[in-house]
Amino acid sequence: MQFQRSARGRSRPAAVSLIAVCLALVSPAAAQAAAHPEPPYGDAGLQRRLEDLVQAPGGPPGVIAVLRDGGRTRVVRAGVADLETGRRPQPQDHMRIASTAKAFSGAVALSLVQLGDLGLDDTLGERLPQLPRAWSAVTLRQLLNHTSGLPDYSQSPGFLSxxxxxxxxxxxxxxLLDFVADQPLRFPPGSRYQYSNSDNIAVALMAEAVTGTRYERLLAELVYRPLGLRRTSLPQGFRMPRPYLHGYDTSPPPPPEDVSELISMSGVWASGGIVSTPADMTRFVRGYAGGRLYGPAVVREQRRWVIGGASEPAGPGRNDAGLAIFRYTTRCGVVLGHTGNTAGYTQLIAATPDGRRSLTFSTTSQINQAQTPDLLRRLRAVQEDFVCALLKGKP
Structure with a gap:
């Protein structure tokens, strides 16, 4: 079956145009960043790194990185936000944040843990008895660190059809979990790590069940408002709020195709449907990684690491998984955050454990291990350079 690229009359296999382009359905492979000489960390050096990434074969049409150190903000960008107009990327441009939305579901769940409404050892059987009995022993903790064993609904034939x-x-x-309700767990809960889009759907459903409040309202009350996020939302449809970073499919043949509004966000919801801006994501990751939404006891639980658990795509350096957060150990030090990729966008948000220094790194094409492994290695190397600039505090 072919998926038509109606804007230019081209086509490509559906497995590429939908599975790889929409939901980042592949399991994360720990692609290692390529070794390279120590780069300059000033604005000029970082600018060159972004320009090289944009000009690489299959590179994204645009990239914007926001580095924040205390009260100081640096914005480095290359390429364009819109190929038709040539407009430059801006920190207030909307974008699809892909699987970094999983950190938002983690923020909601852990805030409810802090309030005493949820417990990390609460099970699906206790909180969502309508789900399959075979899944009943899975805990909130296992959902948040991707050790649940839940089958991934976004890989099911019914969903994809x-x-x-x-x-x-x-x-x-x-x-959405109905698409895999007839399937057993992939492995005993807690026995291994496997990234799954189903996990964060279940997290949002648990949050709704214990509060009687819709997930979208919980996001507003527990995350957006406390962290001052004014341009962040969880839509159901496919339209993007203006202005926005246009996301592109850059795979051959050229020219790139605008896929910003390719799919409905109702099919990814709490697992990857949020729309935000680089400025709002900077505020979010500083508060989230820094533990501003809940107390030190919950932060300690969040930072119990599953060694080698990688985000999708893998972030810079060595990856370890916590509760809806990842530890990225780079050659220059440690940051905490999340990555994501979907049709037209690849995201990294990261901050120091105290939240004081942060990096939001957004590209306007999908880059992952399954489709573009060489470009992913290059991207991770550039991201690590930006982390080093952040941690070394170079002017």
Whole structure:
């Protein structure tokens, strides 16, 4: 079956145009960053690194990085936000944040743990008895660190057939797990690590069940408001709020195709549907990684690491998984955060454990191990350079 690129009359296999382009459905492979000489960390050196990335074969049309150190902000960008107009990327431009939205579901869940509404050892059987009995022993902790064993709904034939037929299909976000309700767990809960989009759907459903409040409102009350996020939302449809960073499919043949509004966000919801801006994501990761939303006891639990658990795509340096957060150990030090990729976008948000220094790194094409392993290695190397600039505090 072919998926038509109607804007230019081209086509490509559906497995590429939907599975790889929409939901980052592949399991994360720990691609290692390429070794390179120690780079300059000033603005000129970082600018060159971004320009080289944009000009690389299959590189993103645009990149914007926001580095924040205390009250000082540096914005480094290359390429364009929109190929038609040539407009430059801006920190207030909207974008799809992909799987970094999983950190938001973690923020909601851990805030409810702090409030006493949820416990990390609460099970699906206790909180969501309507889900399959075979899943009942899975705990909130295992959902948040991707050791649950839940089958990934976004890989199910039923889900994909609907998406192939109509990329703008309006899914019932609260019934996404129905696509795999007839399947057993992939492994005993807690026995291994496997990144799954189902995990964060279940987290949001647990949060709704214990509060009687819709997940979108919980995001507003527990995350957006405390951290001052004014341009962040969880839409159901496919339209992007203006202005926005246009996301592109840069795979051959050229020219790139705008895929910013390719799919409905109802099919990814709490697992990857949030729209935000580089400025808002900077505020979010500083507060989230820095533990501003809950107390030190919850922060300690969040930072119990599953060694080698990588985000998707893998972040810079060595990756270890916590509760809806990852530890990235680079050659220059440690930052905490999350990555994500979806149609037209690849994201990294990271901050020091105290939240004082942060990096938001956004590209306008999808870069991952399954499709573009060489470009991913290059991206991770550039991201590590930016982390080093952040941690070394060079002017």
């Amino acid at each position: 609907l998406l192939f037929a109509d990329p703008h299909h309006l899914f019932d976000s609260r019934r």
